Amino acid sequence: MNVKENKSKSVDPQTERYERGWEQLKKIDGEAGERVIQSLQEVAPDLGRYVIEFAFGDIYSREGLSLQQRQLVTLSSLTTQGGCEPQLTVHLNAALNVGLSTREIVEAIMHCAPYTGFPRVLNAIQTAKRVFEERNLV
Amino acid sequence: MNVKENKSKSVDPQTERYERGWEQLKKIDGEAGERVIQSLQEVAPDLGRYVIEFAFGDIYSREGLSLQQRQLVTLSSLTTQGGCEPQLTVHLNAALNVGLSTREIVEAIMHCAPYTGFPRVLNAIQTAKRVFEERNLV
Amino acid sequence: MNVKENKSKSVDPQTERYERGWEQLKKIDGEAGERVIQSLQEVAPDLGRYVIEFAFGDIYSREGLSLQQRQLVTLSSLTTQGGCEPQLTVHLNAALNVGLSTREIVEAIMHCAPYTGFPRVLNAIQTAKRVFEERNLV
């Protein structure tokens, strides 16, 4: 497995999609997103490429929902799945980056309580608390 | 188990919360929501009461997110959990009732694909298709 | 795959465990349990054998919890998992067979609401309602 595998993709017809995804990822997730992709370079560089191309180049780049609406959907999906604290941390930051308030984020997580139960909601709120503290928002 | 158990609650201090929840449920879920509560009268009337009081009287009645935002969160949670087709049917109708477009609903479900995978998203889209057809929206 | 594969096991030292499990399954699940095992004969007879030996011969035969306590744990696990309506149907009958009341069964399912959310609890209650109706208990 070769770190350069990722780079070599930049000359094929996928380029535009990759670059659109990369711009979206940097705008939405910021440095935390870049670190996730970087952490994959050694063992699964193509997985990082798929995250960029599919999750950001395809899905996040679609029209029909605002980025704030998309982050509400993402927070709900990650809260409901459980066991996704690293991804929730990235997307809590993303939610703040695209302009959701701490109040809206807390409300979105709490709104999941009747659907997925308190344990997953409590875990997501504790993750949110840590993110808010790191950004001096509480 | 007694159908009247539910009624007898209407004289205690919970009344306001129950009535606020019932108004919200009727506004958001419409007749489909009422049918769910009705179907519980025989074996678990208090469960219907808790759905009204907690899910609608407490959570849906909160400020901080619009009803449209709350439905996006609900659709994402139900899509992600899987196996919740009856509840998804109710809340797809609810999403339309509070003003989300079919496009926004489809986008919200599709947005879950990178987080929860295609199978749960495909199942949710088929459920959406049936709801749209029943309402002559496709 | 051969239906007789199952029978041929009856001469090895596992016999006692298999027979203990089969007695437990018949006592707890009744005919519904036997039908599950029968339905596996054609494609996966050993799976039926493992259900008998491990789930019933090993686990259900243990001391330390009464059969009623074990059914409460089973109902909670199946309610929480979701998508297990066939198994829930068998084990709702089993719960009645070992002496839990309809009230205790409904309470056990409802007790899961704060932990796993309303959708899975509503699905389990509807399954319970069908089982109670079949046995003329509502």
Add this chain to the structure above:
Amino acid sequence: MNVKENKSKSVDPQTERYERGWEQLKKIDGEAGERVIQSLQEVAPDLGRYVIEFAFGDIYSREGLSLQQRQLVTLSSLTTQGGCEPQLTVHLNAALNVGLSTREIVEAIMHCAPYTGFPRVLNAIQTAKRVFEERNLV
């Protein structure tokens, strides 16, 4: 978000339900439960209130099942969900507080193995081991 939001609820008609829930939570979960509620004061005080009111004031206060039976159901639900180690720690302590023996707790977790598989059961047993060690029970 204001820590006092929680207090201000104590004058509305919900008082009785909140206080009943708070007494139950202290009796069942002890200090560990109080710490969970306390940890929510800064970012989501109402979530703590809902846990008290709905999980403890409504559900745990119901008749129809003993507290020991309710803890068996809770342990099964949390074991089956997976990823709920913090909540499992609180409720393992609660199980001991309401009089379940370490043997009954271990049996209840092990009973989930045929339903939810060994990985979630192994994780729950390791959490139980830590709780038992903290209380000098092994």
Add this chain to the structure above:
Amino acid sequence: MNVKENKSKSVDPQTERYERGWEQLKKIDGEAGERVIQSLQEVAPDLGRYVIEFAFGDIYSREGLSLQQRQLVTLSSLTTQGGCEPQLTVHLNAALNVGLSTREIVEAIMHCAPYTGFPRVLNAIQTAKRVFEERNLV
């Protein structure tokens, strides 16, 4: 939403990836896969396109695992998730199409029992039984 949305993609640089995916999908899933894509044309044509491009054009087209190995991984993932019977039906047919025997398929599903428990395994086996019967393999 426009059925032609899908076609219009065939002129952009994605063409090769889409066509590679479409060939793979037809080879692996056969008509069942085509029907899934077709069923999405009315409400979510792009979702069908993403299944073709990402699941088949990107992932299934990779080297490093044989198609038989990939189907074992797919069957395990769908069995473990639960609630994915429609997708499992497609991929049980796919497993047969790429040369796995009914015995290997049954073994792969049964192998999940210690990891995900009997209920999801029993549901997957019943789905396999129906597929085998439709193809006159039992």
Add this chain to the structure above:
Amino acid sequence: MNVKENKSKSVDPQTERYERGWEQLKKIDGEAGERVIQSLQEVAPDLGRYVIEFAFGDIYSREGLSLQQRQLVTLSSLTTQGGCEPQLTVHLNAALNVGLSTREIVEAIMHCAPYTGFPRVLNAIQTAKRVFEERNLV
């Protein structure tokens, strides 16, 4: 609960099955597997016995799939469930022990992305990265 409970089983007719399982566990999981069993001696020795007897003595000892095929199925099931990092660590080592390459392991985990979504796949890849680093394979 008595550590000797486990030993005493070695004289009953289960012996052969237990010993076959123990040999399989040592061959497949190596010392990591033995440590899991050892860690259960104090609170749930029979759980360790069931892992040996059922997971390894019954399931892993079956014919019909090679050990490499079985490990692909196991990795997929554990990746898809989520929250099973300790078990995934043991079975990533097992996958290497039975001859799967790091490339095949990474491909198997990545193959789950369209089925279970990126978050669970990213968590499994990070666990694989740690295992590969410990064995100096990256």
